Amino acid sequence: MQIRLWGVRGSLPTPLDSISIERKVRTALSLAKPGDIISEESIDSFLKSLPFSLINTYGGNTTSLEVRTRANDLIIIDCGSGVKGLGKELMKTEFGRGKGIGTIFFTHTHWDHIHGLPFFLPFFIEGNRFNIFSSVPDLKHRLEHQQQYSHFPIALDYMRAKKEFFQIAFDEEFYLNDIKVYSKSMPHPGGAYGMRIEENGKVFVYTSDCEFNINVFDEIDTYREFFINADVVIFDTQYTFQESIEKFDYGHSSASIAIDIAARFNVKRLILFHHEPDYSDEKLDTVLANARTYLYMNSKVAGRLEVDIAYEGMVIDL
Ligand SMILES: [Zn+2]
Ligand SMILES: [Zn+2]
Secondary structure (H helix, E strand, C coil): CEEEEEECECCCCCCCCHHHHHHHHHHHHHHCCHHHHCCHHHHHHHHHHCCHHHHCCCCCCECEEEEECCCCCEEEECCCCCHHHHHHHHCCCHHHHCCCEEEEEECCCCHHHCCCHHHCHHHHCCCCEEEEEECCCCHHHHHHHHCCCCCCCCCHHHCCCEEEEEECCCCEEEEECCEEEEEEEECCCCCEEEEEEEECCEEEEEECCCCCCHHHHCCHHHHHHHHCCCCEEEEECCECHHHHHHCCCCCCCEHHHHHHHHHHCCCCEEEEECECCCCCHHHHHHHHHHHHHHHHHCCCCECCEEEEECCCCCEEEC
């Protein structure tokens, strides 16, 4: 399977502002030596030497993922503002001709996981078909509510694609063609569900949003089946460890807690996700560096677990 990240930010879309862009340019220029800017080649190699945050952005769109199965079937997980970009890409394919078929999973209906849906162009095209799954019991009603005339000018029903809704049990495995799916209730205000997706012996786990605090840790082994031996886990790490204590019960975890859980359940690769909207790209560089320091100090898992941080456009092949 292949996973592409279209939105990695938590809570609120976060456009890059002019101050941040100027700071990136200024810092990059201050690092350049005269020899770095004498040719296209020297500029290329200088740019490659810079930290990720100076030449890129982790991205400001809220959560949305595209999963492609080995048969190239489309699964979308969550529809934050990132799903708008995915929709534009899909319009270049059979979805633009009203012949597309896709599956959507919703982990929950907090705004940052649904507010891209009214801008998802393939939903406007008659003939497209979407099967929409969630453990949330009244998902259709909640999505319709978001597009009531008082909130948005276009109703969900006006979007002419065929949309079928299915409620899925949680803590129970089920199959979609060759894909095994396991939806697990997560500790989060108002409720949220994580997804464990397995295909051809590869395991992808997505858990955004979740708060694994000291209370939940007492019962951490009830999550064993969900996390165990995953190849990749995308994990809500919105807060630093200090913030996770100050913002107890806000519903999000920290990287150090995610590393502890990943290590306990023999995860191969952990991806930090659902970034705090107040965090700059430079701060997110630091979040990753601190997470890796914490990992390497934990000699029992160092070398066995890999830790990365999510950015828009990231592609994960499994
Ligand atoms: Zn969220
Ligand atoms: Zn949430």
